[in-house]
Amino acid sequence: MTSSLNTENATMTNELDRNRIPRHVAIIMDGNGRWAKARGQERSAGHQQGAQQMQEIVEEASRLGIEYITLYTFSTENWNRPAEEISTLMSILMDNIKEDLFMKNNVRFKVIGDRKRLRQDVQEALSNLEQVTSGNTGTCMVSALSYSSKWEIMKAIKEIAALSADGQLDPDTIDEHVFEQHLETHDMPDPELLIRTGGELRLSNYLLWQCAYSELYFTNIYWPDFSIDEFHKAIIDYQGRQRRYGKTGDQVENENKSK
Numbered sequence: 001m002t003s004s005l006n007t008e009n010a011t012m013t014n015e016l017d018r019n020r021i022p023r024h025v026a027i028i029m030d031g032n033g034r035w036a037k038a039r040g041q042e043r044s045a046g047h048q049q050g051a052q053q054m055q056e057i058v059e060e061a062s063r064l065g066i067e068y069i070t071l072y073t074f075s076t077e078n079w080n081r082p083a084e085e086i087s088t089l090m091s092i093l094m095d096n097i098k099e100d101l102f103m104k105n106n107v108r109f110k111v112i113g114d115r116k117r118l119r120q121d122v123q124e125a126l127s128n129l130e131q132v133t134s135g136n137t138g139t140c141m142v143s144a145l146s147y148s149s150k151w152e153i154m155k156a157i158k159e160i161a162a163l164s165a166d167g168q169l170d171p172d173t174i175d176e177h178v179f180e181q182h183l184e185t186h187d188m189p190d191p192e193l194l195i196r197t198g199g200e201l202r203l204s205n206y207l208l209w210q211c212a213y214s215e216l217y218f219t220n221i222y223w224p225d226f227s228i229d230e231f232h233k234a235i236i237d238y239q240g241r242q243r244r245y246g247k248t249g250d251q252v253e254n255e256n257k258s259k
Contacts, residue, residue, distance in 0.1 A: 031046075046222075090119060109130055
């Protein structure tokens, strides 16, 4: 993963409050196909450029000290796309999960989603990369692959129902914490910031439970053009917001003053 900061990038970096960097950023990487179409290119060219941009953003997340960056790589709905495009996407995925790209940046790799639907060679490559990078202590790059939030929630409900039917779980003890232990993200903090590129204003079945209190940032920029500078803009915008969690603004300000 390689990137370079130009003068404008450096200016944006200086505006970042290093004490308020979000622990977890989730991104919907939208607009690859439209980026390619606008340039008279095949959709695959957009996906390839998007994969390169992903590497740069993950490297920058690592440099900023973001603990988790979760990327919507391939949704369960994407299985409805033409078989040729799906095959191309899987090939690009395989080309961009090389061990050295993660090891040199101390980045850990994790997959969430229904990986059983993936080709066997893809499953094996993903599992191998998870194992090889498990000892890394920097940013964890989470790939939401063959993932949808409704699938995840239904999976958790079925697991909890089976435990209750088997007498291993008292239904009266089921609360948010118990439910969250059956989500794909059970060992991760919820995202503080959700970024969506490409101009669409929806969550598209992505981390619906986890993003209940996430700050949402939408941009018209297509993912292949989402530069490090744009990434900084999203974080600076997040840092300008007040996270109230149902409290009043005065309450939050008083709590911050007392810290």
